[in-house]
Amino acid sequence: MKKIDKKLEGILSAKYRDWVIKLEDKQGNHNGDYKYYYDDVVMSLYKCQQGVCAYTEMHICIPELYTDLNWEAGRFKLNPDIDFKRTDHLGEMDHYDPSLKAEKYWRWSNLFMIHAKINSLKRNTAVVPYLKPDLENYSPEEYFDYDESTHRFVPNVSIEDENIRKEIQHMIDNVLFLNHGVVQRERRDYIQWIRQDIRFGLPYVVDRFHTAVSFCINN
Amino acid sequence: MKVSRITIKDFHQFKDLDLDLTYPAGHPKAGKPLDKVCFIGQSGTGKTTLLEMIPLFTSRYHTKSFPEESLDYINQVSINLSYGHEAEYNVKISDVEQDIRFWEVNDSEAIYQKRTATNQDFLAYYKEEWVKKVASKVVYFPANLNFEIDDIGFQHYNYGKIVDFSKSKVSTVWNLLLDSIQKYQEHELQLRQDISRTVEHASTDLDSIKSALNRLEEWKKNEFNPIADVADNCLDPLLANFKLRVKREFHFNTRGDIGFIKIEDFQNNEIPEHLWSTGTKQVVLSALPLYLLKPKNTIILFDEPERSLYPDLQRLIINYYESLTNNCQFFYSTHSPVIASSFDPWEIVELKFNEPGHIYREVYYDGENHVDNYHLNPKTMRWDDILQRIFDLENDGSDFRKQKLDELATLNVKFRKLLDGGEAESGPAKALRSQIQKLSEELSKWD
Structure with missing residues (x-):
């Protein structure tokens, strides 16, 4: 995504x-x-x-x-x-x-x-169509938010249009499967590993879950 | 006798399916048939059909999936079978016409076998020695075990080509034990009568009475008690989960009075058969046959062994059943993650539909089929993980829980944004915090 x-x-x-x-x-x-x-x-x-x-x-x-x-x-x-x-x-x-x-x-x-x-x-x-990841103007931060506590993606809370929120939720649940149990757990564990590396002052490379890492670590 | 491969060219939902049922490279038994196999997959993926394919080829036995008149599997299905004391015979069996079975030893040596016997060594050995003298009959436990306790008292109950509990009542196995129970009880009765006679004829001769009593005690200590044996070595460890045990003492006048095994609670109250729970029946009627039939060198088929069993018992039964048999190969079909956790990943055959609706096997290894290349192992996974990674269940709870988790995630994000904007003490932030606390407690209480 x-x-x-x-x-x-x-x-x-x-x-x-x-x-x-x-x-x-x-x-x-x-x-x-x-x-x-x-x-x-x-x-x-x-x-x-x-x-x-x-x-x-x-x-x-x-x-x-x-x-x-x-x-x-x-x-x-x-x-x-x-x-x-x-x-x-x-x-x-x-x-x-x-x-x-x-x-x-x-x-x-x-x-x-x-x-x-x-x-x-x-x-x-x-x-x-607007959530296709290769679109010129696509930006995941515009449409999604990430909750670090539950490690779930949700529609961006700033979006007020209920229909758009529903569309994004549909994509999260039924197309992108961002909160699928296995995906969510692997992502949570990965972020925890990176956090540990940071805590110990170790170098790290992000090679997956870039969007979630960006929400949790870089922000 | 073990199946090492099932190959299906085109048969109903199966198309070009080749199931290698041997241990992978890197395993001490690499290349040898698996000791146990577990079929998993959505309903309709053909798990029961695969189970019932086995007696068709090992014993020419027709089941619901393969009735006598069925022709559609002919020339489409073959199984590789390994038998002999050292597994020295390895054959591929297929039916080329209704009554013509093809036994292929290797590429250069193949024969046709009609219903009349041939002189081929490996076939003659299978028919005359292996099946009749060395191996027990194949045993089939269908998903719907017949729990009726009936057909007891037949001295020579005949099971036919295989022991098929979709046709015979499971309670028939009790007949195997009735003779020895009867002899045991008669002998005990005789010793008790000796005591009565001694008391009657020499009521003041305490030494004689004592001696008669000692004879009974000594006999009890040394004589093999079939009921105690079944209780100690088969049923009591399982029944203890239900706070029950086998009743060891009972009285009878005739063979017919013995009836079936009796169960009592820990306060010695007998539980009548009609009040046995389905779980109790399932335990008694699946473990008892294996214990009494003492299968050896054969194949045991279990369709949905988890039926009516609480998860704590499901956890135990696969190893338990194995412990009751000698050199047998087990085939299970299950929908239970707890049952699946008793298997190594190479023992699991996960069946899935591909896009055109045909069945394929999802393998758990990358690259070569080597023990080191498996990326999923049900034995080391949590049950919820098995549900999600192997049984493809998307969420870790109900749809309602998922909805609540989404709600909590949204509240958390909103709250965090207020924090980041320096509004932690604002009215909306306080309201959000209270909502988050309430919802978190509700969800985490069960996490």
Whole structure:
């Protein structure tokens, strides 16, 4: 749910990028090619998302898989020297707006890597468009608040429009699964670890739950 | 006899399902069939069908899922079976036509077996030695155990190809014990009559009376008492949870008077059968068969073993059942996180629907199937964590609790913002603090 920079121009899979651009311009034929580029899309998304689930921000992919070293001639090619398989991650590809899945399944801007369990829960649930994490003007702080005591996300308390609050709550509960028991507990434990590192004066790197950490630690 | 693999090509909701039921790499028994397997999954994922697949192939036994006339599984299902004292025989069994079973030893050696026996060593051994002399019959405890206490008194109760408690009443196992109970009671009666006679004929001969009494005491001390044995070694440790125990003393005139096992409370009040709780029945009628049948080298199938059992008992029964048997493989199907916590992660077969509605197995390891690569372990997880991570329950309580937690989180954020704005002592902040306190107490009281 943190903001994700997914500008197509910046992605590592040049071949896939060209193919999608042609499709968007209605010049290309997409029959079957989508599967051909599957790993390219997965690893490009992981690169943009820095290995975390686009919704829950759980860590779902190790950097060794989406590193720049695994690309050759604009295509994903796993470095044979590393000890991992291309499938050694916990994510699945999600079509943010499920209504686009049938006709525009290849659309880059609608794709995110999310935790497989979250994907199985989300299924084809309707989404609100303004909470798509790669939108130009998207900012999680505008829509969400985080309570450090219960470790739950809630709609930003400054939003007064009840309908918008309901929409955000719907997204928290049924699309992003931000307060799913497992997610909430892992996030709480992670924040507690960081707090401990801070208390002991140890260096720390935030590699997941960026939004919640930002609410709790940086503010 | 143990199943090491179940493979299903296309059968109802199953499509290209391959269940490896062996220990993973890095385990002392790596590659050998699992001693126990636990099927979990949403209703409709085929747990019972998988259980009932096993006697179909081990014993040509037809259950509800596979009636005599069923043909749809033919050529679609195979199981790998390991048997022999050293598990030296490993076969893959599949039905290629209704009456033609295919036994495959390895890729180079395969035979067709019609209903008539063949001379193949491994098959002859299975049919003539293994099933008849070495291994006990497969035992099946269905989800709806027949609790009726009936069919008692048949000297030679016949279970058929397997011991199927969806068809036979569980109380029939009592017949296995009736003879020895009767002999024990008759002998006791005889000794008591000796005492009476001694008293009658020589009421002043205290030495003779004492000697007769000693004979009874000595006999009681040394003679195997079948009821005490069942009580001490099977039922009393479990019944103690209900403040009950097996009644050890009872009187009868004929074999028919013995009836079924009697239960009493700790004040010696007998509890009539019709007043046994379903939990008591479940405990008695699942543990007793395993104790009395003494299964060995066979397969035991349990559908929903948690039925009617309080969680504290669910915690114990899996290891307990195992302790009553000898070299058996157990298959369980359950919806209970407490039952699931008795299993290593490689023993759990979690069945899920994929998008087109077919069943797949969710594995708990990353990369190679090695003991070190498992990221979930029900044995080390809390029960609520098992509910959330394995049974995919989203919240840690009811929807009402979730709603209240959201409410509390919102109040906390509002309060914090007032604090940050230097309004801690303002009217709204004080009102919020009081609401937060009330709600926190309500929620944390149960946390």
